[in-house]
Amino acid sequence: MTGHTRWSPTPEQLMILQEMYRKGLTNPNAAQLQRVTDHLSFLGKIETKNVFYWFQNHKAREKKKLKKKLLMQMNQQQQMCMNNDLDCSLACSRSPALHNLPLFTSSTRLMEEVEDASTRLMNSLWNMNPPIPTKCDMETCMMRAQDPHFILLMDIVPTPTSLPCISSNTPLKTLELFPVTASSSLKDLARKIS
């Protein structure tokens, strides 16, 4: 195949082809190919098969590009989601109103004792000192299951007794079940013990 030189569109031809494609001509039939070829032949040497192959290739490559682009978008989105929201997906509320919600019913288990033990421990922790600093009334909330956790979004209305936790103009917020501030340094504790 050394004697041959393959077709290469002139800039004008290329632009028109691209424009046609962008306008929706992604799969021209024989008659259309012929017609396009006729028109483009005024701008340079061209054959029907060139046009045919161009559309074939262009479609495939646009598809590939779009695919790649969406992949990147999705990965990015996903990263953001992961980095910012994952902890929220674990968060839940200490409010008594939630104690009996499905959020706290465990999946069926063989060992009821484990269930009981952890529940008792959990309840004892709820009653521990120091008291958890955030205390809010809940009005509306949405719960979304995200196996194996739940995301709980709720409308928070700070009560008079509540500490300055969240400004009231951010209505939808996720509460945390357990205190954010430890009474003593965990690192120190861990070090002292080890």
Add this chain to the structure above:
Amino acid sequence: MTGHTRWSPTPEQLMILQEMYRKGLTNPNAAQLQRVTDHLSFLGKIETKNVFYWFQNHKAREKKKLKKKLLMQMNQQQQMCMNNDLDCSLACSRSPALHNLPLFTSSTRLMEEVEDASTRLMNSLWNMNPPIPTKCDMETCMMRAQDPHFILLMDIVPTPTSLPCISSNTPLKTLELFPVTASSSLKDLARKIS
């Protein structure tokens, strides 16, 4: 560190820890760690630091697992999307009602001639024979931009003159701009020419 043997939770301890975590205890403070340790010490040798590390690791690894899971889901979804719908995203309608929609206005370009040339060619193609077999009236439609293409969903009401293209109980459908069936085989054409 050869003399040491690292802590390994008994099955009961592990179950309770997991249960606590599932109930929302993902970041215990010092007092909580101590309390949990005290309780679990009845089930086997355990130190506060073990509990501390367990929660740290478990949280991190659950996060990682969830991340991976979501990633896979997204990739799957994406694959499906790509394989089934990509061609649809390129589809648009040949109906005269759409000729002046933004769908067919090209982006701003330096060379107006190209725009004109491709538009003229496009228009000539629209008027070509054989006539495009699908012919429907449109009532309602939605257009969604998906750079660099558009997805057009529309309510199709077959007219008396229309060929049997789409059953009327599938109201929302994507139309294709150009005929799906070529008047002669493209493959044959390409072969004949080459």
Add this chain to the structure above:
DNA sequence: GCAAATTAATGATTTATTCAAG
């Protein structure tokens, strides 16, 4: 079956990042 060899899980440590107080 079982014991060495390989792989996967996971406890423990270190390093980096975030965030609030001064």
Add this chain to the structure above:
DNA sequence: CTTGAATAAATCATTAATTTGC
């Protein structure tokens, strides 16, 4: 802007699980 506490991420190291050849 710096510092320190807290947390998250990355890494190391050992144990548990499994594979493999006999």
